[in-house]
Amino acid sequence: MPSAPPLRPAVFFDRDGVVNVSxxxxxxxxxxxxxxAPGIIEALALxxxxxxxxxxxxxxxxxxxxxxxxxDLNGMHARMQEELAxxxxxxxxxxxxxxxxxxxxxRKPSAExxxxxxxxxxxxxxxxxxxxxxxRDIQMAHHAGVPRTxxxxxxxxxxxxxxxxxxxxxxxxxxxxxxxxxx
Numbered sequence: 707m708p709s710a711p712p713l714r715p716a717v718f719f720d721r722d723g724v725v726n727v728s729x730x731x732x733x734x735x736x737x738x739x740x741x742x743a744p745g746i747i748e749a750l751a752l753x754x755x756x757x758x759x760x761x762x763x764x765x766x767x768x769x770x771x772x773x774x775x776x777x778d779l780n781g782m783h784a785r786m787q788e789e790l791a792x793x794x795x796x797x798x799x800x801x802x803x804x805x806x807x808x809x810x811x812x813r814k815p816s817a818e819x820x821x822x823x824x825x826x827x828x829x830x831x832x833x834x835x836x837x838x839x840x841x842r843d844i845q846m847a848h849h850a851g852v853p854r855t856x857x858x859x860x861x862x863x864x865x866x867x868x869x870x871x872x873x874x875x876x877x878x879x880x881x882x883x884x885x886x887x888x889x
Contacts, residue, residue, distance in 0.1 A: 715833035715889060716798070717753045717882075718820060718852065721764035723839035723860050724875060725786070730861070733768035735778070737785050745876035749837075750795035752882050757889030758835075759798040759827055763819040763846065769804035776804065799823050815845030820852065835886070837878065841866040856881065 722728050727741045734740050753760050762783075768774050783800050790796040801819040803812040812818040824831055835854040836847035844866045847855045857868035858875055870881055 713828050713830035714759050716759040716761050716829045718761050718763050718836040720838040720843045721762050724837050724858055735774045737782050743875035745879050747793050747795050749878040749882055752879055756886050761823045762797050762800040764802050765814055766802045766804050770806040814842040817850035820850035844868045
């Protein structure tokens with residue numbers, strides 16, 4: 707009987723404020739409002755080059771509030787993937803919680819999106835990383851058993867410690883180049 711392929715570690719990324727420039731307290735509702743964060747494409751390509759799966763785990767409550775449709779969100783993610791593919795940096799998976807706060811079990815800091823990705827992509831969470839800009843991102847990683855966490859500083863005061871803290875996304879590729887082992 708053939709053995710199962712080995713589990714692959716991943717780097718999980720929050721979307722708004724990490725993959726793309728943060729809209730502040732609002733929402734990115736159209737592709738024209740989506741702008742990749744400085745340095746993120748280089749960081750994603752580096753993760754893939756080192757053998758890691760790359761996965762987006764994002765809260766997109768704008769759908770639940772009726773500000774955009776699921777079709778709008780999927781279209782935006784498809785355009786994002788097209789752009790990233792041109793640089794060898796497309797994501798292996800995108801997981802979104804589109805529900806209003808308090809109406810689901812998948813909203814951050816729940817580990818549910820990470821655990822779904824683990825099951826669907828055969829991921830080794832014990833060797834994985836998460837990059838986020840809010841306490842709820844770091845808490846989600848802790849709840850899922852993802853040990854390596856990177857916080858991109860935002861306009862929210864951090865209360866939950868991350869292993870690494872960066873002032874801007876442009877610093878991420880340098881940190882990963884230094885700290886992310888090859889798989």
